[in-house]
Amino acid sequence: MxxxxxxxxxxxxxxxxxxxxxxxxxxxxxxxxxxxxxxxxxxxxxxxxxxxxxxxxxxxxxxxxxxxxxxxxxxxxxxxxxxxxxxxxxxxxxxxxxxxxxxxxxxxxxxxxxxxxxxxxxxxxxxxxxxxxxxxxxxxxxxxxxxxxxxxxxxxxxxxxxxxxxxxxxxxxxxxxxxxxxxxxxxxxxxxxxxxxxxxxxxxAVSTQTIFLFVLFGAILEKAGAGGYFIKIAFALLGHFKGGPAKAAVIASALSGLYSGSSIANTVTTGTFTIPLMKRTGFSAEKAGAVEVASSTNGQLMPPVMGAAAFLIAEFTGVEYTTLLKHALLPALVSYIALVYIVHIEACKLNLKGLPKHPSKKTFINKLIGFLGGFIFISLMFLLVYVTLGWVKANFPALSVFTVMSISLLIYLVLLYIASKRPDLEKDDPEAPITELPVASDTAWTGLYFLIPIIILLWCILPTPERLSAHISAYYACLAMMFISLTQHPLKALFRGESKFWQECKTGISECVDGIISGSRNMISIGIATAAAGVIVGSISITGAHGIVGEFVEFLSGGNLMIMLILVAIMSLILGMGLPTTANYLVVAGLMAPVIVALGAKSGLIVPLVAVHLFVFYFGILADDTPPVGLAAYAAAAISKGDPIKTGVQGFAYDIRTALLPFLFLFNTELLLMNVTFYKAIFVFIIATVAMMLFAAATQGWFMFKSRKWESVALLLIAFTLFRPGYWLDQISPEFNVKSGAQALLLAESLPADAQMRVRITGPDFDDYETPNNTSIILKLGPKADGETRLTNAGLQIMQEDGKVIIDALTWDSKHKQLDQVFTFGELDDPVIIDTVLMVNQRFAKEFFYIPALLLLALIMFLQLGREKQHKLEVQQA
Known part of the structure; x- marks a missing residue:
C-alpha cells in the first residue's frame, strides 16, 4: 500500500x-x-x-x-x-x-x-x-x-x-x-x-451558541495551514533530540488539541507525517502509532476547547468558562510533559538518534542573543498593545474596537511581510529522505501570524480589560481567521512582487470556503450528540435513573470508596467507546457524575462538582485508545500499518499516567489549582510534573538508566508521596476530629466568621423511609451569630430534641437542595439528624513528607549513576 x-x-x-x-x-x-x-x-x-x-x-x-x-x-x-x-x-x-x-x-x-x-x-x-x-x-x-x-x-x-x-x-x-x-x-x-x-x-443550547463557533474557528485555522505550521515548528525545535520525531508528534498534537474537537482527526492530521518518521528513526509500527494516539487523545484534554466539551462542562457544573480553563490546565500540561518523557525513555531503550540538524555557523551566544532579542521584541509589542488599549479605553472608549482592529491589522501586515521574505512551508512527503531539519527561526517566522486570531480569542475570553463571553470571543476570532485565510496568499504575492495576485485571491477564497464547510461537517455529529444527550439528561431529570446506576455501583463496591471510583472509571471507559468527545462527555457525565457525588458523600469524600465531571471526562476520553473499539488506535494503525489492537494496548499503556490524574485530583484538588495562590500554583505545578515523570519512569522500568525492580517500586512510592503527601499525614494524625452531632450548635457558634463546618447527616432514605441513609456536606456558616442562626443561614431549619440536633427541613434558599432527594424529612419517629461534626485538626504541613521522598529519589539517582559509571569502565576495559 x-x-x-x-x-x-x-x-x-x-x-x-x-x-x-x-x-x-x-x-x-x-x-x-x-x-x-x-x-x-x-x-x-x-x-x-x-x-x-x-x-x-x-x-x-x-x-x-x-x-x-x-x-x-x-x-x-x-x-x-x-x-x-x-x-x-x-x-x-x-x-x-x-x-x-x-x-x-x-x-x-x-x-x-x-x-x-x-x-x-x-x-x-x-x-x-x-x-x-x-x-x-x-x-x-x-x-x-x-x-x-x-x-x-x-x-x-x-x-x-x-x-x-x-x-x-x-x-x-x-x-x-x-x-x-x-x-x-x-x-x-x-x-x-x-x-x-x-x-x-x-x-x-451550548452547541448552538458556543461550540459551533469554536469548531468553525479550528477548521478555518487548520485549512489555512496552521496545522502544518505547528508540525513544522515542533520538528524544527525537537527533531534533532533522541526520539525527536516522536517528541515532535507529542507537541504537534498538543498544539492541534488547542483547537481540534476530535482525537481521531488529530491523529490523522499529525500522524500522517509523524508516524512514518517515527518508524524510520527506529520505533516499531505499533509504538509509533501508540505515541500518536496517546498524544492525540490527550489533545482533547487541552484547554481552551477540550474537544468542544469545555463549554458543556462549564454549563453543567455552573463554573465560569475561564475558571474551568484554570482547573483543567495543570493536569493537561503535566500529562503532556510526562508523555514527552516517556518518548525519551523509549528512545533511550532503543538507543535512537535524532534527525540531522541544520548546520549553523552561529555560536551558542549568538543563538541566545537571537532568542532573547525575539522574546524581548514580542514582549514589548504586547506591552505596547496593552498600554495603548488601556489608554484608548480610558480616554476614547468609543474607539476601543477600532483601535483593537487597527493594531491587529498592523501586526498582521508586519508578520506577513516578514513571512513573505521566506519560502512558504510545503507539505512534506513522510516517505522522502530527510537530509536535515529546517531552521527553527526561519520556520517560526513563516506562520507566526497564525497566532493573532488565537491571541484575540484568549484576549477576549480571559480576565482582561476587554473580556467578553465565550461565544462572542469565538465570533471575533472566526472573523479574524477568515480575514487571514482570505488575504494571506494574495498579500504575500503582493509583498514578493509576484504577478499572480488574482490567482492567489482565488486560493484564499477556496481555503476559507473549505474551512467553513469543514467546520460545519465537523459539527454534524456534535449537533446530533447534544440533541441525543438532551434525551439522556431529560430521562435522568424526570426519573432519577442515575440512582439505579449508583445503587448498582454501591452494591458491587461494597461501599468501598476506591473500588467505587475504579468501577465508575471502567464504566466511563465502556460508555465512551466509539463516541466523539462531546457525546462521550454528555453520556458519562449524565450517568456517572451523580454516582460519584452521591456515593462519595456517603464515604465522606466531598469534592467540587467540576472535579467530578473532569474525572468522568478523562476516562471517557481514554476510550479512544482503549481496545477493542479505540477508534484513534485504528486510525493510527491505518497509517503505521501496524496491528490496531496492539497499537491501542500500547497507547493505553502510555496513557496510564493520564488515568492516574483523575484519582489524584479528586483527593488533592490543588492539582486543579483550587484555593491556591499564584506562587503556590507554581510550586504545585513543579511538584506534580516531577511526580508524574517519576511515575512514568517507574511504569517504563527506566529512570536515568535502566531501573531495578525495587527502584521502580520506590519511584512509584515517591511519586505517590509527591502527589498526595496528605495520605501519610492522615496515618499519623487524622485530618478531622470527630465530634458528636449533639454539639453542632455550640461548635457552629464557636467557629470564626465565614468558616465552614463539615457534618455527617443520617436519616430515613428518600425512596424508602424505613431504610437509613447518610451523607456528608460542608456548611458555609456566614457571619458570627448563635449556632442555630448560623445553621439556618447555611440552609438548614434546625430544632433540638432529646439531645439531638434535628434537621426539620431545608430553607427555601438552601444550597443543599440535593438533600431533598436523599432523605425523607419530617418523620417524627425517625428524624433527619446531624450525626457527627468533623472539625479540622491543627497539624504540621503535609509538605514535610517531600523530604524523605526526595532523599530516597537522590539515593536512586546516586545508585543509577554509579552503575552507569561502572558499566562504562567495564566497556572501556573490554
Missing part, C-alpha cells in the same frame, strides 16, 4: 466517524457544501449584532426572531439532522456518490418537525402542561416524527451505542421500574420534545 493510499484509508475512517463518508457527485455535488456553508453563515449571523441592527433598520421582527436562542436551537438541529442524513449513509451498502430518495423523505420529516416547533413556539409555551388541549394529538404526532428522525440521525452519525443508551433511558421513562412508576406517552413526549428539558435542553 502506497503512502497516499495509507493516508486515504485513515482519512476515510475520520470521514466515517466525524464528518460523514458520503460525497455526492454530478448534479448533487454541491448540496452538502452549500448546506454546510449556509449553516455556518447562519451561526455567524446569530452571534453577531446583525439581528438587532436589521430589526431596528427595517422594523421587521423576523430578523431578531430567528436569532432568538429558543428558535436558533431548532434551526441548529434542523441543519444537524439534514446534514447527518445527507453525509452519513444509512448502511455500509448505501450509495456514497448519490443521495437516495428515502433520505429526502427523512430530511423532510426532520425539517417539518422543526418548522412546526418554530411556527408554534409561542403557542406551545403558553399551553405548557395542558395535555387536554385540542392540538395535543397533532403535537404528539410531530414529536414522534421528530424523535424518529433524530434517532435515525444519531444512528447514522454516532452509531448504535448512543442509540441504545438513549433508548434504554427513554424506555425507562415510559415503562418505569423500581421507585419510578412510569410516565404517560403524552407526558414523556412533551418532556422530550415540546419543552426545553429534553432534546432542546442545555446541551443543544
Amino acid at each position: 502506497s503512502a497516499n493510499q495509507t493516508v486515504a484509508s485513515a482519512e476515510d475512517l475520520v470521514a466515517q466517524v466525524d464528518t460523514g463518508a458520503r460525497n455526492p457527485q454530478g448534479r448533487q455535488k454541491y448540496i452538502i457544501p452549500v448546506m454546510c456553508f449556509s449553516w455556518a453563515l447562519y451561526q455567524l449571523y446569530i452571534a453577531s449584532e446583525l439581528p438587532f441592527i436589521l430589526t431596528s433598520l427595517t422594523g421587521i421582527d423576523f430578523f431578531q426572531f430567528i436569532g432568538n436562542l429558543s428558535i436558533s436551537r431548532k434551526i441548529h438541529l434542523a441543519f444537524s439532522i439534514a446534514l447527518a442524513v445527507l453525509a452519513f449513509p444509512l448502511l455500509k451498502t448505501s450509495p456514497r456518490k448519490t443521495i437516495p430518495w428515502y433520505d429526502w423523505i427523512l430530511i423532510g420529516c426532520g425539517v417539518f418537525a422543526m418548522l412546526y416547533m418554530i411556527a408554534m413556539n409561542t403557542n406551545i409555551a403558553n399551553r405548557a402542561g395542558d395535555f387536554s388541549h385540542a392540538n395535543i394529538q397533532f403535537d404528539m404526532t410531530v414529536a414522534l416524527i421528530g424523535m424518529a428522525a433524530l434517532t435515525v440521525a444519531v444512528y447514522r452519525a454516532l452509531g448504535l451505542p448512543l442509540v441504545i443508551v438513549a433508548a434504554v433511558l427513554a424506555g425507562y421513562v415510559f415503562i418505569g421500574g423500581g421507585n419510578w412508576g412510569g410516565a404517560s406517552f403524552v407526558k414523556g413526549m412533551w418532556h422530550f420534545w415540546m419543552q426545553e428539558e429534553g432534546v432542546f435542553g442545555k446541551p443543544l
Whole structure:
C-alpha cells in the first residue's frame, strides 16, 4: 500500500466517524457544501449584532426572531439532522456518490418537525402542561416524527451505542421500574420534545451558541495551514533530540488539541507525517502509532476547547468558562510533559538518534542573543498593545474596537511581510529522505501570524480589560481567521512582487470556503450528540435513573470508596467507546457524575462538582485508545500499518499516567489549582510534573538508566508521596476530629466568621423511609451569630430534641437542595439528624513528607549513576 493510499484509508475512517463518508457527485455535488456553508453563515449571523441592527433598520421582527436562542436551537438541529442524513449513509451498502430518495423523505420529516416547533413556539409555551388541549394529538404526532428522525440521525452519525443508551433511558421513562412508576406517552413526549428539558435542553443550547463557533474557528485555522505550521515548528525545535520525531508528534498534537474537537482527526492530521518518521528513526509500527494516539487523545484534554466539551462542562457544573480553563490546565500540561518523557525513555531503550540538524555557523551566544532579542521584541509589542488599549479605553472608549482592529491589522501586515521574505512551508512527503531539519527561526517566522486570531480569542475570553463571553470571543476570532485565510496568499504575492495576485485571491477564497464547510461537517455529529444527550439528561431529570446506576455501583463496591471510583472509571471507559468527545462527555457525565457525588458523600469524600465531571471526562476520553473499539488506535494503525489492537494496548499503556490524574485530583484538588495562590500554583505545578515523570519512569522500568525492580517500586512510592503527601499525614494524625452531632450548635457558634463546618447527616432514605441513609456536606456558616442562626443561614431549619440536633427541613434558599432527594424529612419517629461534626485538626504541613521522598529519589539517582559509571569502565576495559 502506497503512502497516499495509507493516508486515504485513515482519512476515510475520520470521514466515517466525524464528518460523514458520503460525497455526492454530478448534479448533487454541491448540496452538502452549500448546506454546510449556509449553516455556518447562519451561526455567524446569530452571534453577531446583525439581528438587532436589521430589526431596528427595517422594523421587521423576523430578523431578531430567528436569532432568538429558543428558535436558533431548532434551526441548529434542523441543519444537524439534514446534514447527518445527507453525509452519513444509512448502511455500509448505501450509495456514497448519490443521495437516495428515502433520505429526502427523512430530511423532510426532520425539517417539518422543526418548522412546526418554530411556527408554534409561542403557542406551545403558553399551553405548557395542558395535555387536554385540542392540538395535543397533532403535537404528539410531530414529536414522534421528530424523535424518529433524530434517532435515525444519531444512528447514522454516532452509531448504535448512543442509540441504545438513549433508548434504554427513554424506555425507562415510559415503562418505569423500581421507585419510578412510569410516565404517560403524552407526558414523556412533551418532556422530550415540546419543552426545553429534553432534546432542546442545555446541551443543544451550548452547541448552538458556543461550540459551533469554536469548531468553525479550528477548521478555518487548520485549512489555512496552521496545522502544518505547528508540525513544522515542533520538528524544527525537537527533531534533532533522541526520539525527536516522536517528541515532535507529542507537541504537534498538543498544539492541534488547542483547537481540534476530535482525537481521531488529530491523529490523522499529525500522524500522517509523524508516524512514518517515527518508524524510520527506529520505533516499531505499533509504538509509533501508540505515541500518536496517546498524544492525540490527550489533545482533547487541552484547554481552551477540550474537544468542544469545555463549554458543556462549564454549563453543567455552573463554573465560569475561564475558571474551568484554570482547573483543567495543570493536569493537561503535566500529562503532556510526562508523555514527552516517556518518548525519551523509549528512545533511550532503543538507543535512537535524532534527525540531522541544520548546520549553523552561529555560536551558542549568538543563538541566545537571537532568542532573547525575539522574546524581548514580542514582549514589548504586547506591552505596547496593552498600554495603548488601556489608554484608548480610558480616554476614547468609543474607539476601543477600532483601535483593537487597527493594531491587529498592523501586526498582521508586519508578520506577513516578514513571512513573505521566506519560502512558504510545503507539505512534506513522510516517505522522502530527510537530509536535515529546517531552521527553527526561519520556520517560526513563516506562520507566526497564525497566532493573532488565537491571541484575540484568549484576549477576549480571559480576565482582561476587554473580556467578553465565550461565544462572542469565538465570533471575533472566526472573523479574524477568515480575514487571514482570505488575504494571506494574495498579500504575500503582493509583498514578493509576484504577478499572480488574482490567482492567489482565488486560493484564499477556496481555503476559507473549505474551512467553513469543514467546520460545519465537523459539527454534524456534535449537533446530533447534544440533541441525543438532551434525551439522556431529560430521562435522568424526570426519573432519577442515575440512582439505579449508583445503587448498582454501591452494591458491587461494597461501599468501598476506591473500588467505587475504579468501577465508575471502567464504566466511563465502556460508555465512551466509539463516541466523539462531546457525546462521550454528555453520556458519562449524565450517568456517572451523580454516582460519584452521591456515593462519595456517603464515604465522606466531598469534592467540587467540576472535579467530578473532569474525572468522568478523562476516562471517557481514554476510550479512544482503549481496545477493542479505540477508534484513534485504528486510525493510527491505518497509517503505521501496524496491528490496531496492539497499537491501542500500547497507547493505553502510555496513557496510564493520564488515568492516574483523575484519582489524584479528586483527593488533592490543588492539582486543579483550587484555593491556591499564584506562587503556590507554581510550586504545585513543579511538584506534580516531577511526580508524574517519576511515575512514568517507574511504569517504563527506566529512570536515568535502566531501573531495578525495587527502584521502580520506590519511584512509584515517591511519586505517590509527591502527589498526595496528605495520605501519610492522615496515618499519623487524622485530618478531622470527630465530634458528636449533639454539639453542632455550640461548635457552629464557636467557629470564626465565614468558616465552614463539615457534618455527617443520617436519616430515613428518600425512596424508602424505613431504610437509613447518610451523607456528608460542608456548611458555609456566614457571619458570627448563635449556632442555630448560623445553621439556618447555611440552609438548614434546625430544632433540638432529646439531645439531638434535628434537621426539620431545608430553607427555601438552601444550597443543599440535593438533600431533598436523599432523605425523607419530617418523620417524627425517625428524624433527619446531624450525626457527627468533623472539625479540622491543627497539624504540621503535609509538605514535610517531600523530604524523605526526595532523599530516597537522590539515593536512586546516586545508585543509577554509579552503575552507569561502572558499566562504562567495564566497556572501556573490554
